[in-house]
Amino acid sequence: MATNIVAADAADIAMQQRIGQVIADGYAAVNDRTVVYSHLFFAGLRMLISGRSRVEHLHERGVLFERAPVATRLLQLRTATELLAEWPDQFLAYCSRIPSPYSMFVRDVDEMPYWIGAVLRQHVFQGRAVISKTEAKAIVESVERRSTAGLSALTRRFSGRDLSRYLERCVGVDDDLADLLLASIDQEITSAAPKRRVLLLRDKVMFIAGRCLHLTILQLLTLKIDDFSERVERFSFFHGVRTAEDVTLMLCWYRRSLWSGSNHPATKALFLSYVGRPLRDSEVGARFKRAVHAAALHRSISGWAQWADVSRRLSISSSANV
Numbered sequence: 001m002a003t004n005i006v007a008a009d010a011a012d013i014a015m016q017q018r019i020g021q022v023i024a025d026g027y028a029a030v031n032d033r034t035v036v037y038s039h040l041f042f043a044g045l046r047m048l049i050s051g052r053s054r055v056e057h058l059h060e061r062g063v064l065f066e067r068a069p070v071a072t073r074l075l076q077l078r079t080a081t082e083l084l085a086e087w088p089d090q091f092l093a094y095c096s097r098i099p100s101p102y103s104m105f106v107r108d109v110d111e112m113p114y115w116i117g118a119v120l121r122q123h124v125f126q127g128r129a130v131i132s133k134t135e136a137k138a139i140v141e142s143v144e145r146r147s148t149a150g151l152s153a154l155t156r157r158f159s160g161r162d163l164s165r166y167l168e169r170c171v172g173v174d175d176d177l178a179d180l181l182l183a184s185i186d187q188e189i190t191s192a193a194p195k196r197r198v199l200l201l202r203d204k205v206m207f208i209a210g211r212c213l214h215l216t217i218l219q220l221l222t223l224k225i226d227d228f229s230e231r232v233e234r235f236s237f238f239h240g241v242r243t244a245e246d247v248t249l250m251l252c253w254y255r256r257s258l259w260s261g262s263n264h265p266a267t268k269a270l271f272l273s274y275v276g277r278p279l280r281d282s283e284v285g286a287r288f289k290r291a292v293h294a295a296a297l298h299r300s301i302s303g304w305a306q307w308a309d310v311s312r313r314l315s316i317s318s319s320a321n322v
Contacts, residue, residue: 012078015081018153025038030115041115046083048105049080050107051104052076053096053144054104088123092124099181102124102125137303185295200256202258203291204222209223211307218281221281222285223270223271225268225269235249251270255271259272
């Protein structure tokens with residue numbers, strides 16, 4: 001029976017010889033600056049084969065290279081090795097002529113060899129850089145210090161990123177966790193030097209007020225000394241501070257007993273630094289974060305908005321029945 005014999009093209013022979021040489025050597029020089037192990041070279045070559053075949057419909061969907069007809073495999077190898085010439089110039093020139101080049105070449109690829117992945121990410125990928133959970137959390141905490149109303153929209157306006165999928169619904173911190181945090185502060189107070197003891201007591205009062213009244217940090221810092229001038233004969237943390245009335249009693253006690261601004265008549269803010277300067281929101285946020293980490297609760301308490309459950313803002317009475 002007669003058989004049609006087709007002479008091999010010189011370019012095809014050179015292509016096959018190069019593939020054989022890579023197998024024999026165990027490595028391949030992609031260009032003058034890039035030498036890779038043979039298995040990484042062939043993984044990249046497979047990406048080029050699949051991507052270009054997708055663009056130009058060189059195989060039926062779902063048909064693997066190994067199972068394609070010989071003529072199809074030869075055509076796929078030819079088109080893929082064309083993209084390797086003068087790497088990555090020919091490849092980038094080809095990508096510039098096709099729609100969605102990144103998607104075409106990375107589809108169904110679990111891990112990209114660096115030599116091809118770096119080129120794709122640097123020159124072809126047009127999407128937004130992936131944001132990590134740590135970065136998202138930092139953005140949210142920065143916005144939380146200003147407001148928590150419409151947090152998703154505010155984070156987008158502040159950062160230009162849509163962080164809605166990172167924002168956990170604020171369900172508040174349960175009383176058991178809150179008690180653990182306050183107990184940790186109490187433990188610090190018992191062994192603290194006088195100056196630090198005053199700061200820790202101030203922190204404790206701030207944290208309790210913010211939690212019970214569901215205040216943002218900025219709202220907390222708007223509290224004024226004139227609102228808590230009633231004289232309190234007795235006050236104790238022992239029975240807990242749970243209601244707005246309890247908070248008012250605590251703040252009146254704090255105003256009379258611990259307020260550090262008594263020698264600064266021009267100061268109206270209730271919560272001050274040790275030297276009598278009104279606190280900034282970032283300072284309160286930093287003090288809260290320090291306390292949470294000191295209590296080893298950073299995995300359970302994500303931030304002030306969760307601690308204060310600010311979506312449930314209550315009105316505060318400016319006077320107490322004392």
